Amino acid sequence: MGITNSNKVINADRIACDGSLLVTLALTAAPDIITNPTDIVLVLDRSGSMAGAPLANLKIGAKTFIDIIAEATGGTADGQIGSGSRIGIVSFASTAMQNTQLITSVDALKNAVDALAAAGSTNHADGFSKAIDLFDPSSSNARVIVMFTDGKTTAGPPPAPVAAQAKADGAIIYCIGLIGSDGIDVDALNDWASEPDVSHVAITPDAADLEELFAELAANISKPGATNIVIDEKVTSNFTITSMLQPSKGTATMLDDRSIRWNIQQLGTTASESALLEFYVRHVGEDPGTKPINESIDYSDTEGNIVVFPQPTVIVECDVVVNPEPCPTPVDLTVTGCSDAVVVDMGDVALESTGRIIQMDVTIKNVCPGKRVALAAILTEVDENGMEYQRGMKTMTIPAHSAPACRDVQVKCIKFVVPESLDVSGGDTQSLCNERNFKARFIAHNIDTDYRCCEAVVTF
Numbered sequence: 180m181g182i183t184n185s186n187k188v189i190n191a192d193r194i195a196c197d198g199s200l201l202v203t204l205a206l207t208a209a210p211d212i213i214t215n216p217t218d219i220v221l222v223l224d225r226s227g228s229m230a231g232a233p234l235a236n237l238k239i240g241a242k243t244f245i246d247i248i249a250e251a252t253g254g255t256a257d258g259q260i261g262s263g264s265r266i267g268i269v270s271f272a273s274t275a276m277q278n279t280q281l282i283t284s285v286d287a288l289k290n291a292v293d294a295l296a297a298a299g300s301t302n303h304a305d306g307f308s309k310a311i312d313l314f315d316p317s318s319s320n321a322r323v324i325v326m327f328t329d330g331k332t333t334a335g336p337p338p339a340p341v342a343a344q345a346k347a348d349g350a351i352i353y354c355i356g357l358i359g360s361d362g363i364d365v366d367a368l369n370d371w372a373s374e375p376d377v378s379h380v381a382i383t384p385d386a387a388d389l390e391e392l393f394a395e396l397a398a399n400i401s402k403p404g405a406t407n408i409v410i411d412e413k414v415t416s417n418f419t420i421t422s423m424l425q426p427s428k429g430t431a432t433m434l435d436d437r438s439i440r441w442n443i444q445q446l447g448t449t450a451s452e453s454a455l456l457e458f459y460v461r462h463v464g465e466d467p468g469t470k471p472i473n474e475s476i477d478y479s480d481t482e483g484n485i486v487v488f489p490q491p492t493v494i495v496e497c498d499v500v501v502n503p504e505p506c507p508t509p510v511d512l513t514v515t516g517c518s519d520a521v522v523v524d525m526g527d528v529a530l531e532s533t534g535r536i537i538q539m540d541v542t543i544k545n546v547c548p549g550k551r552v553a554l555a556a557i558l559t560e561v562d563e564n565g566m567e568y569q570r571g572m573k574t575m576t577i578p579a580h581s582a583p584a585c586r587d588v589q590v591k592c593i594k595f596v597v598p599e600s601l602d603v604s605g606g607d608t609q610s611l612c613n614e615r616n617f618k619a620r621f622i623a624h625n626i627d628t629d630y631r632c633c634e635a636v637v638t639f
Contacts, residue, residue: 182480183207183400183451184353184378187488189472194462196497199421202472204412204456204488205378208404208447209321209351212252216263217321217400218281219248220310223295224328226272228359230297233329236386237357240393241268241292244325247394249285251401258285263320267313268292271306272299273334281313302335303328307371311345321451322350325396326371327389329359342371351379351451355392358384375453395487404447405480410456412439415474417464417495428454437474467497467582498542498589499582503554503575534598535615540591543577543623547585551626552577558595561616562603570617571595576626 190201209215221241229237245266252261260266265281268291278291303326310324324345332338342352354368369376381392408429414420419436429443441456460472471492478486512523543552555574559567577590597615606613 181208181211181398181401181447181482182405182484182486183209183396183447184381185478185486185488186377186380187473187476187491188377189491189493191493193494193496196465196467196495197462198495199459199461200418200472200493202458202460202491203377204410204441205375205453206405206408206443206446206486207375207378207451207453209400209451210404210448212248212264212401213262215321216319217323218265218267218314218318219323219325219400220267220269220281220313221292222269222271222275222306222310222324222326223292224272224301224306224330225270225295225297225299226301226330226333227298228301228330228361233357233359233386233389234295234297236389237327238292238295240389240391241327242289243390244393244397245285245288245292247397248401251398259283260285265320267310269306269309269313270295271302271309272297273302274299275302275305275309277309277313281315300334301328301330301332303332303338303371304335304341307338307341307345311341311348311350314348314350322348323400324350324352325355325393326352326368327355327357328368329357329363330361331364332367339367339370346373353396354380355389355396356380356382357386357389358382373451375455377455378453404445404452405443405482405484406445406448407481408441408443408446409477409479410441410443411475411477412441413437413474413476414460414472415470417462417470418460418472419463421459421461423458424456426454426456428452431456431458462493462495464495465497467495467586469493470495498587499546499580501577501588501590502592503577503590534596534601537595537597537617539593539595539619540589541593541621543588543590545585546577546580546588548582549579549627551579552588553624553626554590555622556593556595557620557622558597559618559620560597560601560603561618563605566603567618568601568603570597570601577623579627 184207186205188203249260252264260283265283266288267281268278270278314322351373354372356363356368368380372379414437431439431441433439443454446452446454469492471490476488510525514521554577557572558570560570561567602613604613604615
């Protein structure tokens with residue numbers, strides 16, 4: 180069967196500017212269908228939401244799947260699936276029906292697909308049940324169920340126990356999901372499918388992709404298992420690889436902080452088999468936006484399997500950061516030799532504070548581009564009776580940003596000096612260890628505005 184599925188997923192759809200992600204690569208391979216005859220049941224959703232283009236594209240995809248399996252099994256000129264493999268069609272809406280038995284006639288299978296009409300609710304459990312009933316318990320053929328659906332379960336019992344029984348009986352379950360008008364329960368598809376779900380579940384929002392998904396699955400099912408697999412993964416310059424877990428199969432090596440090489444000696448050569456590699460990346464860029472994770476991912480094996488991994492993206496949210504007050508200018512010094520003590524003349528320093536320093540950050544929400552903001556920070560100290568005492572006010576102009584939309588602006592390092600002689604905590608006023616209570620207030624206003632007073636012209 181070759182590589183029957185490949186996937187790449189990330190564990191979040193948005194992160195902070197310096198945020199991290201878990202990236203998962205997954206592969207599934209299985210033996211050659213000619214030497215490993217397989218019974219395949221296509222379980223096809225014909226509920227009312229499939230009417231129109233979704234059903235038309237489903238039919239194209241299912242018939243393409245049948246053609247690829249027929250060709251791969253050395254089917255005869257009269258349109259028969261060969262090498263002992265068979266395909267059956269089950270369709271479901273409010274209830275399911277067996278549109279064909281497990282047969283080898285390509286024409287009969289395609290006619291059954293063409294006859295499907297959309298109407299009714301969505302009963303996944305009955306679809307799985309009718310598929311299980313098609314399998315012959317006395318047959319030694321491998322068992323595969325391909326469940327296609329565009330929606331959530333709206334009729335019948337819970338499908339998860341039925342799918343679990345199919346897997347317990349030896350069936351491999353793949354799920355293809357089309358995000359229909361009512362959405363789709365991805366967690367449910369992951370639960371129904373064989374493990375790992377990342378290599379047995381494919382989701383698309385576009386019905387036009389169905390032919391490609393069915394064709395890719397059929398092509399992979401019909402190829403032999405893979406040997407001498409090499410996967411070279413390289414993330415974009417916006418990310419760095421921070422750590423890597425031991426893969427479930429083979430060995431993986433970090434070539435540098437952006438590249439990984441994963442080697443697998445063999446996969447799926449005697450039975451269906453999956454492999455996982457997980458690693459963590461951290462965003463190191465400075466700009467926000469939708470960022471692709473990988474710059475490139477190359478696959479090769481001895482059998483020449485063509486494997487395409489998805490290209491996941493993540494939304495990176497970076498605050499605009501303003502530092503209104505500069506930090507003190509540092510003085511450089513060098514320590515050389517092996518001396519236990521070094522004396523360095525650091526020059527003069529101006530007296531700036533005689534007490535503790537409170538340093539605050541504040542985020543101004545939804546600042547629109549091209550708008551300067553006037554910000555006031557007011558600090559008071561609170562005594563044991565709740566009375567407030569002024570400890571200072573600062574005003575500053577926050578420069579306008581040029582981001583394409585309104586965004587948050589973080590103002591950092593607003594510093595107040597609070598001398599110990601002003602301590603009103605009620606403790607020892609000579610101690611530096613007294614607990615002191617403060618309150619901070621912030622006022623922010625736009626400076627730039629397009630408002631103009633109406634200019635009235637008065638005539639007599």
